[in-house]
Structures are given as C-alpha cells and as structure tokens.
C-alpha cells in the first residue's frame with residue numbers, strides 16, 4: 001500500500017429520509033407565463049450530508065439530520081405551496097385570513113392557514129429542492145461541523161425528481 005493510499009480519508013455520505021419521509025402538498029407551476037391547474041404530489045425527500053467523519057466516526061449524527069429534515073418539511077405538509085416572489089404574480093393576504101394569488105391567467109384564494117408561503121420565485125421541484133437545501137444548510141451549518149456539503153433530493157413522481165446542493169465549508 002502506498003503512503004497516499006494509507007493516509008487517504010474518503011469523503012463519506014450520511015443519508016437520511018427515503019421510505020417513510022413522504023409528504024403531500026399542492027402547487028401550481030407557471031409554464032410560459034400561465035399557471036397550470038392546482039394539483040398535488042406526494043413528495044419524497046432524501047438528505048445526504050458529505051464530509052470527513054469526525055473522531056467518533058460520524059459525518060453527522062443521523063438523529064440531528066432527521067430532526068432538522070423533519071422540521072424543514074413540516075411547514076409544507078398538507079399545504080398549498082405558494083411562491084411569494086413569482087415575477088408578475090401578486091400574492092396578498094386579504095381579509096378574513098384569506099390569501100389571494102393573481103396572475104398567470106388565474107386568480108385563486110385560499111385560507112392562509114392552508115398555504116405555505118415560501119420566499120422563492122416558483123414551485124418547480126427544482127425550486128423546492130433549492131429552498132429545502134438552503135433551509136437545511138442554515139440549520140446544520142453550525143450544528144454539524146464535519147459536514148462539507150449537503151444534497152437534497154426531492155421526488156415528485158416515480159420518474160421526476162430534482163437534486164439541489166449546498167456547500168457549507
């Protein structure tokens with residue numbers, strides 16, 4: 001074995017989520033400036049944390065990763081996902097606890113409590129994966145010092161998914 005091989009410390013991926021981590025949410029995507037009809041998905045989420053294992057042999061404690069992933073997806077569960085910053089679309093809270101979305105050839109109103117209003121420009125699977133990985137980077141950056149990179153894979157159907165990456169250090 002060469003000196004290089006003997007001292008190599010491989011980057012390791014710790015992964016949580018997958019089976020049992022599905023959540024339901026509704027959304028509408030803007031395609032060529034037009035909203036498609038509101039519809040739902042059963043999203044499936046996997047979080048991977050890459051890093052050099054610490055002295056205890058862990059990249060990050062699975063319990064911490066699971067807790068933070070659980071908390072990040074909790075506000076999205078069984079909600080209609082609304083992108084607050086969609087160009088050309090007005091999102092406003094109206095009286096009586098209602099939320100109104102106007103633009104993209106549509107106008108719809110929902111109880112505010114049925115929605116998750118997100119600081120993003122659209123609710124594509126890619127945009128949602130980016131939102132979640134940024135949220136997790138914010139939560140895990142200090143708590144998991146061995147983690148160098150996070151990957152969040154969000155699946156909306158058997159054939160469609162998106163993976164977003166955040167570099168922590």
Ligand SMILES: Nc1nc2c(c(=O)[nH]1)N=C([C@H](O)[C@H](O)COP(=O)(O)OP(=O)(O)OP(=O)(O)O)CN2
Pocket residue numbers: 028029036123124125126156160
């Ligand atoms: N790159 C992306 N493309 C599309 C997204 C997306 O999030 N990222 N989203 C949609 C639609 O919003 C919808 O969620 C999926 O559309 P589609 O694959 O057509 O789904 P259907 O189940 O309606 O279609 P089938 O024909 O039954 O497969 C579109 N594109």
